[in-house]
Amino acid sequence: MIKADLIIRNGYILDFEKNGDEFLKQDIVINSGKIVFIGKATSYVASKEIDANEKIVMPGFVDTHTHIGMSYFKGIADDLPLMDWLQNHIWPLESNFLNPEFVYDASLFGCAELIKNGITHFNDMYFFEDQTAKAAKKIGIRATLGEGILDHNADKSIQITRDLYYQYKDDNLIDISVAPHAIYTCNRGNLIKARDLAIELGLKIHIHLNESEFEVKESMRNFGKKPVEYLDEFDFFQVPTISAHSLWLDENEQKIFSKKNVTASINASSNYKLANGINSFKNYLKNGVNLSFGTDSVASNNNLSMLSEINIFSKVQKALIHDSTFLPAKEVLKMATVNGANVLDNHFNSAKLEIGNNADIITVDVDNIQSQPLYNMFSQLVYSIESEQIKDVIIDGKTIMINRKLVNVDESELLKKAKYWREKITFYQK
Numbered sequence: 169m170i171k172a173d174l175i176i177r178n179g180y181i182l183d184f185e186k187n188g189d190e191f192l193k194q195d196i197v198i199n200s201g202k203i204v205f206i207g208k209a210t211s212y213v214a215s216k217e218i219d220a221n222e223k224i225v226m227p228g229f230v231d232t233h234t235h236i237g238m239s240y241f242k243g244i245a246d247d248l249p250l251m252d253w254l255q256n257h258i259w260p261l262e263s264n265f266l267n268p269e270f271v272y273d274a275s276l277f278g279c280a281e282l283i284k285n286g287i288t289h290f291n292d293m294y295f296f297e298d299q300t301a302k303a304a305k306k307i308g309i310r311a312t313l314g315e316g317i318l319d320h321n322a323d324k325s326i327q328i329t330r331d332l333y334y335q336y337k338d339d340n341l342i343d344i345s346v347a348p349h350a351i352y353t354c355n356r357g358n359l360i361k362a363r364d365l366a367i368e369l370g371l372k373i374h375i376h377l378n379e380s381e382f383e384v385k386e387s388m389r390n391f392g393k394k395p396v397e398y399l400d401e402f403d404f405f406q407v408p409t410i411s412a413h414s415l416w417l418d419e420n421e422q423k424i425f426s427k428k429n430v431t432a433s434i435n436a437s438s439n440y441k442l443a444n445g446i447n448s449f450k451n452y453l454k455n456g457v458n459l460s461f462g463t464d465s466v467a468s469n470n471n472l473s474m475l476s477e478i479n480i481f482s483k484v485q486k487a488l489i490h491d492s493t494f495l496p497a498k499e500v501l502k503m504a505t506v507n508g509a510n511v512l513d514n515h516f517n518s519a520k521l522e523i524g525n526n527a528d529i530i531t532v533d534v535d536n537i538q539s540q541p542l543y544n545m546f547s548q549l550v551y552s553i554e555s556e557q558i559k560d561v562i563i564d565g566k567t568i569m570i571n572r573k574l575v576n577v578d579e580s581e582l583l584k585k586a587k588y589w590r591e592k593i594t595f596y597q598k
């Protein structure tokens with residue numbers, strides 16, 4: 169018998185090369201963080217096993233835009249216009265509460281919520297990212313982390329990014345990115361500094377772009393160009409870039425994204441809730457833009473459910489162009505897994521259940537009324553299944569959640585901390 173770390177037994181393996189309607193039960197064998205065998209694992213023995221009978225076994229979701237340190241601001245100021253929300257609620261709270269302890273606690277809480285939603289890799293931009301890195305390591309989730317660069321903190325954030333890079337450059341879970349916040353909070357000089365740092369260290373860039381029509385208008389007024397054209401003018405896109413929102417790209421901007429390896433992170437719930445509008449992504453696909461999904465923060469979403477994100481987005485996209493054939497379920501699921509991993513994973517694509525790849529895997533219970541009768545796994549995942557049915561989460565070959573219970577943190581402790589900080593925030597608001 170061959171020894172391995174973990175065997176996931178008897179699951180329905182989700183395979184993007186197939187149609188989603190084959191229910192052959194198979195095992196996945198994992199060793200040293202990698203998938204080593206898929207099939208009937210009769211010649212393997214492992215110290216740990218997961219029973220995946222009547223469960224879909226699939227790659228974890230990749231969340232390409234979050235602010236996980238904001239997790240305690242969930243539901244604190246809803247149903248407000250974007251600028252009122254930001255200037256009169258979020259920014260004052262941040263200036264009062266952001267410190268290492270707060271960001272660590274909020275990050276750990278947020279990471280727990282990500283895992284409960286089957287997200288195995290998140291791409292974050294916020295402050296005190298050293299604390300978010302610590303929280304991600306503690307809970308065991310894969311993360312790409314960027315310290316937010318704005319004009320008022322640019323040199324300090326660039327130094328923090330550099331320090332984090334050296335601290336984590338050999339880490340198997342944490343990657344560092346360069347994260348200039350947006351073109352309206354970073355001047356050209358600071359955007360160029362961010363670009364050059366990313367080139368020097370070989371890092372990706374994470375930025376907000378084209379979130380609102382107001383932002384596009386301001387760009388025209390200030391620079392005489394659309395946001396993406398303005399950045400391209402000084403050759404900003406020299407490293408793989410993840411652009412949050414990317415809601416209002418015109419044809420030429422879409423072509424620049426495609427040519428310069430920029431991935432759009434679609435943040436549908438956040439865009440709808442803050443009333444930044446609805447745009448069709450059909451042309452983006454025609455122009456070859458890599459589309460992925462981000463949940464954005466719980467302050468604007470207000471949850472971290474990738475299943476809810478893909479459900480609402482795909483229906484709205486069909487309705488918008490009166491075409492129910494647009495964005496079939498399999499394509500949407502690829503956007504939520506493979507497309508994000510293609511840009512974020514450096515070596516072993518976590519979103520493909522293939523031998524040699526990272527074992528970032530979730531199981532989804534389909535032995536229940538919500539999921540039956542089950543004809544097609546892709547359809548059920550996009551249109552029927554909810555996060556509560558995600559049972560087990562494996563990241564880097566390690567079991568992080570078993571039957572919805574987190575392995576590396578005490579959930580009652582997380583709840584206690586959330587209530588403690590709620591008291592403090594409520595007291596401050598009075």
Ligand SMILES: [Zn+2]
Binds near residue numbers: 233235376464465
């Ligand atoms: Zn954001």
